Structure formats: structure tokens, C-alpha cells
Amino acid sequence: MRNFSLSAAARCLFFGVVAPLAASLAGAADFEFYGRSGDAIELNFGALPGTPTGASYSTLTLGGSFTGHTTLTSTDLQQGAFASDGRLWVFADPARNTAPLGDTDPASRGFQGRLEGSLNVNGVPMTFAVNVVPGHTGAGTGSVQQAGESDSSAPNRLNVAQQQHRLRYLGFRQNAFQLLPTVDGLFGTNTDAAVRTFQAAFISGTSVNATQxxxxxxxxxxxxxWLNAANAPTWDELVDPDPQSYPPAFSVSSMIGDFDILPSFDPGGGGRTGLTPQIERFGTSWSIELFTQGSALAKSRTGITQLMNGMSTLDGYDSSAFHSTHRAGMDIDIHVDYPSQVLGNGVVNAAEQGVIDTAVAYLDAGLAGEADTGRVARFITSNSDIRNGILAARPGTSVFLDTSNGHLNHLHIDAAPPARVTGLANLAGDFNLDDRVDLADYTAWRDGLDRVYTASDYSSWVFNFGTTRLGAAVAVPEPCAAALLLSGFMLRRRSS
Known part of the structure; x- marks a missing residue:
């Protein structure tokens, strides 16, 4: 419940905040924009209060900070004519996610940083900056739209560009040279390939062994x-936090930690020394979370370090050379010790019991996991004792007995996606997109007044002050109290 009037809040803020915060942001551009790393960030100069109606736009100049990032105008995307509408979209390259490439927050997914450029508005040079912040938008402006496209159609290019960028941001690749899809608004075979891998991941719960x-x-x-979901899958690399040290060579008898990753064979017919990383060490974030959490639980219960035999290749498609089904990042093969590499005889030995207990741990980890953790859809084994033991421990579990003996040396897990969490829109009044409406947004509004923002935006900020994007309660004071606190703090600093 907000118990202050707009006029009272306005008086308090202008007398309590404007004075101590009178200086503009250092190095501020004429136009300051904010957008999320996973979104197509729109810069609509023609709709800004700081540009005259009917203005012309020319001489778009992108500074060095834009290197490697994609910028497409309304002309490029067939949404209008940039010269008369001043609309363009910025797609921050998720691969430029290191400090040397300008990323200011390497710990967050994708690129975060400041991109600076300029253009002429009615012949007058104006500067602009795009402040790219973490995350992606799940609803409203910035979210991905559907276009009903296919490789042979001519869909809305802006919608396709949004889809291409979101797939890049999430890490889903085309099958040609394992590259991320290009953001150009054209729905071709490479975009189709990335979309299909993404789709195969989220249908795995109802269609085991799904492929493109x-x-x-x-x-x-x-x-x-799913592209807009708060728990949309990302395509990632499984990383062993405590790998074995080699040379001399990788050894199953020397495994450490919750899990190890089986190396690939060295080139030229060599052994698995550990010098050649496992080519199938990639998958969706859902399956990686399931594996890492399940391995930790299994280790705590059994003392056994799990060995990951194979998931998917970097693009998923190349897994067809090794496994017929490991192409969607939702399949996990886990090594089993030699005494359990048998068909089963009705008597469960210690090694078989270890596999059964491990399977139950993965089941439990999936059920207890949070919204970004996959669950077990099905196990595959060629050992009837293991199959029967899993069913006895967890009745109703889907366990397929492979009588071709193709699953004697490993336990196969078909992962399923978690329940979809609907993506969120950005908060009204959250001008800097940090997922909370606070005093920092007032600073952004003040510096952009009559250029990017209007008086009505201020009203929105006042009304939503103290809210967060996730709806969590936070100890944020009402604007008047916050203003007085900030003013007093700055005065104390000045007098000290």
C-alpha cells in the first residue's frame, strides 16, 4: 500500500534528491538506452521526446565498442525506412563475453557493457549509448515473437532476427561448422537447424530419444x-571442477570428486590418456544440472564417483556419428563398473546395487531440483537385475531393458525438461533494467528527461517505487524517505 500522493512525492524528490544529485552522469550521451543481453534492443529515435516530429536520420556511425555486435535498421529488416523513422535494433554478441572484448560482467551470460555511437538528426550530430545489462525479457517489449516461419517462406524479418539472437544468446548452434546462427532476419537452413535442436530439447519429456x-x-x-521462458534451456559445456591430473593417463580407478568425464581417444589410434577431451561433453543446462546434482547426491549416498561417458557434441548434430539419439543435449551415459556389466541372474551383486542406488539418486535429484533442473524421463540398461532393482526402489519409473546388450557398460538417462516458468516483462519505472525500481532509476529518468523519458515516465516510477521484477519483498524506503536519507548522507560526507 502506497500512502503518499504523487504531488507530495514530487515535492519531496525535487527538493530532497535533485539538489544533491544535480550533476549529470559523467560521459553521458545525448541519448542513453538500456537493453538486455538476450534481447533485440530497439533504438527508436523517431518516437523519443527529444527528437522533432518528421525528423530525418543519417550518418549512423558505430564506434569501436560496437565491433563484433550486430546492428540492423528498419530498412534492413523491412520495417520501414531508417532515414525517416530513425529505428534500429542492436543485437549484442554473446560470444564477446570477456573483459578484453568489452564485457563488464563476465560472470553473467552473454555480453554486458556500453556501446557508443552517433547519428545526425535533421543534420545535427547527436550521440547515443546502449547500456547492455544481463538477462532476457520474457513478455512484452523485448520478448521473442512468433512468425510461423519456415525455410521456404518470407516471414517477418524482425521476428526472425529476435529468434536468431535469442538462440545465439542461449547457445544453440547451427549444424554447419558448429557456429551460432547469424542475426540477419533471414530464416534459412542454419536458423532452422538451431531452432530444431532447441525444440528437440523441450519435447524430450513427451518424446524420449527426440532429435532434430x-x-x-x-x-x-x-x-x-520456451524461448521467452524464465527457465529457457541454455546449451553449455559440462565442466569437471576437479579433473584428474595427467599424464601419465586417465584412470577409472583414480576418479575423484562427484564425477569425472571420460576422455575421448587420442588421434591416431591412441588410448584415453586425457589429452583429448570428451567430444560429447555438451548439453542443455537442464541435463547438466540433473547430472551434477544427481552425481553429488549419489556420491553422498554411495561414495561412488560417477563417470560421464557421453552427452552431446558442441552442436548436437555431430553426435549422430557416435550415438543415434544424443543430438538434443538431453541424453546422458554413465559408466558402470565391470561386475555390473552383465545381463543379470536374479541375484543383485554389490556393483549392481551401486548402480541401482545411483539411479535412485538421479531420480531424487530431478524431483528435488529447482526450475532450471531437468528430471529423469527414462533409464536404459541391458542388465535385468539393475532394471528390476530400480523398479523395486521406485515403482512406476520408466526403465527400458535393452536386450541387444548395447547398454551393458553404462546406464543411459533420458532427461526431461522442467515445468516451464513463464517469462517476465520488464518493470514499469525500471529504466536501468536492474530488476528493481529504486533511486538509480530516478537518476536515469532525470538525465534522460525530454530526450528519452517524459513526465509520465516519472509518474510510473513513483507508482512502482520499491517493486522488484521477481515480486520479492525488499526493504526499499518510500521515495520521500529515501530522498531524505540520501540527502542527509551526502551532507554528512560534505561536512566531514
Missing amino acids: NSVDGIVGPNTAG
């Missing part, structure tokens, strides 16, 4: 919903 051939490649309501 199991889906249609069209970004309809379900696919767009």
Missing part, C-alpha cells in the same frame, strides 16, 4: 513460449 528430425522447426506459440 522429431520437430518442425517452426517458431509457433510453444517454441516462442
Whole structure:
């Protein structure tokens, strides 16, 4: 409940905040924009209060900070004519996520930083800056829209560019040279390939062994919903936090930690020394969370360090050379010790019991996991004792007995996605997109008044002051109290 009037808040803020915060941000551009790393960030100069109606736009100049990032105008995306509408979109390259490449927050996914450029408005040079902040938008402005596209159609180029960028941000790749899809607004075979891998991941709960051939490649309501989801999958590398030291060579008998990753064979017919990383060490964040949490739980219960035999290759598609189904980042093969590499005889030995207990740990980890953790959809084994033991411990579990003996030396896990968490829109009044409406947003509004923001934006900020994007309660004072506290703090600093 907000118990202050707009006029009272306005008086308090202008007398209590403007004076101590009178200086503008150092190095501020004429136009300051904010956008999220996973979004197509729109710069609509024609709609800003700081540009005259009917203005012309020319001489778009992108500074060195824009190197490697993609900028497309309304002309490029067939949304209008940039010269008369002044609209463009910035797509921050997620691969430029290190400090030497300008990233100011390498710990967050994608690129975060400040991009600076200029353009002429009615012939007058004006500067602008795009402040790229973490995250992606799940609803409203900035979210991904569906276009009903296919490789042979001519869909809305802006919608396609949004989809391409979100897939890049999430890490889903085309199958040609394992590259991230290009953001150009053209829906071709490479974009189709990335979309299909993404789709195969989220249908794995209802279609085990799903591959890119199991889906249609069209970004309809379900696919767009997952692209915008708060727990959308990312395509990541499984990293062992405490790998074995080698040379001399990797050894199953020397495994440490919760899990190890089986190396690939060295080139030229060599052994698994550890010098050649496992080529199938990639997958969705859902399956990686399931594996890491399940391995930790299994280690605590059994004392056994798990060995990951294979997940998916960097793009998923190349896994077809090793496994027919490991192409969607939702398959995990876990090594089993030699005494359990048998068909089963009705008597469970110690090694078999260890596999059964491990399987139960993965089941429990999936059920107890948070919104970004996958769950177990099915196990595959060629050992009937292991199959029967899992069913006895957890009745109703899906366990397939492979009588071809193709799963004697490992336990296969088909992972399923978690329940989708609907993506969120940005908060009204959160001008700097830090997921909370606070005094920092007032500073952004003040410095952009009559250029980017209007008086009505101020009213929105006052009304939403103290809210957060996730709806969590935070100890943020009402604007008047915050202003007085800030003023007093600055006065004390000045007199000390």
C-alpha cells in the first residue's frame, strides 16, 4: 500500500534528491538506452521526446565498442525506412563475453557493457549509448515473437532476427561448422537447424530419444513460449571442477570428486590418456544440472564417483556419428563398473546395487531440483537385475531393458525438461533494467528527461517505487524517505 500522493512525492524528490544529485552522469550521451543481453534492443529515435516530429536520420556511425555486435535498421529488416523513422535494433554478441572484448560482467551470460555511437538528426550530430545489462525479457517489449516461419517462406524479418539472437544468446548452434546462427532476419537452413535442436530439447519429456528430425522447426506459440521462458534451456559445456591430473593417463580407478568425464581417444589410434577431451561433453543446462546434482547426491549416498561417458557434441548434430539419439543435449551415459556389466541372474551383486542406488539418486535429484533442473524421463540398461532393482526402489519409473546388450557398460538417462516458468516483462519505472525500481532509476529518468523519458515516465516510477521484477519483498524506503536519507548522507560526507 502506497500512502503518499504523487504531488507530495514530487515535492519531496525535487527538493530532497535533485539538489544533491544535480550533476549529470559523467560521459553521458545525448541519448542513453538500456537493453538486455538476450534481447533485440530497439533504438527508436523517431518516437523519443527529444527528437522533432518528421525528423530525418543519417550518418549512423558505430564506434569501436560496437565491433563484433550486430546492428540492423528498419530498412534492413523491412520495417520501414531508417532515414525517416530513425529505428534500429542492436543485437549484442554473446560470444564477446570477456573483459578484453568489452564485457563488464563476465560472470553473467552473454555480453554486458556500453556501446557508443552517433547519428545526425535533421543534420545535427547527436550521440547515443546502449547500456547492455544481463538477462532476457520474457513478455512484452523485448520478448521473442512468433512468425510461423519456415525455410521456404518470407516471414517477418524482425521476428526472425529476435529468434536468431535469442538462440545465439542461449547457445544453440547451427549444424554447419558448429557456429551460432547469424542475426540477419533471414530464416534459412542454419536458423532452422538451431531452432530444431532447441525444440528437440523441450519435447524430450513427451518424446524420449527426440532429435532434430522429431520437430518442425517452426517458431509457433510453444517454441516462442520456451524461448521467452524464465527457465529457457541454455546449451553449455559440462565442466569437471576437479579433473584428474595427467599424464601419465586417465584412470577409472583414480576418479575423484562427484564425477569425472571420460576422455575421448587420442588421434591416431591412441588410448584415453586425457589429452583429448570428451567430444560429447555438451548439453542443455537442464541435463547438466540433473547430472551434477544427481552425481553429488549419489556420491553422498554411495561414495561412488560417477563417470560421464557421453552427452552431446558442441552442436548436437555431430553426435549422430557416435550415438543415434544424443543430438538434443538431453541424453546422458554413465559408466558402470565391470561386475555390473552383465545381463543379470536374479541375484543383485554389490556393483549392481551401486548402480541401482545411483539411479535412485538421479531420480531424487530431478524431483528435488529447482526450475532450471531437468528430471529423469527414462533409464536404459541391458542388465535385468539393475532394471528390476530400480523398479523395486521406485515403482512406476520408466526403465527400458535393452536386450541387444548395447547398454551393458553404462546406464543411459533420458532427461526431461522442467515445468516451464513463464517469462517476465520488464518493470514499469525500471529504466536501468536492474530488476528493481529504486533511486538509480530516478537518476536515469532525470538525465534522460525530454530526450528519452517524459513526465509520465516519472509518474510510473513513483507508482512502482520499491517493486522488484521477481515480486520479492525488499526493504526499499518510500521515495520521500529515501530522498531524505540520501540527502542527509551526502551532507554528512560534505561536512566531514
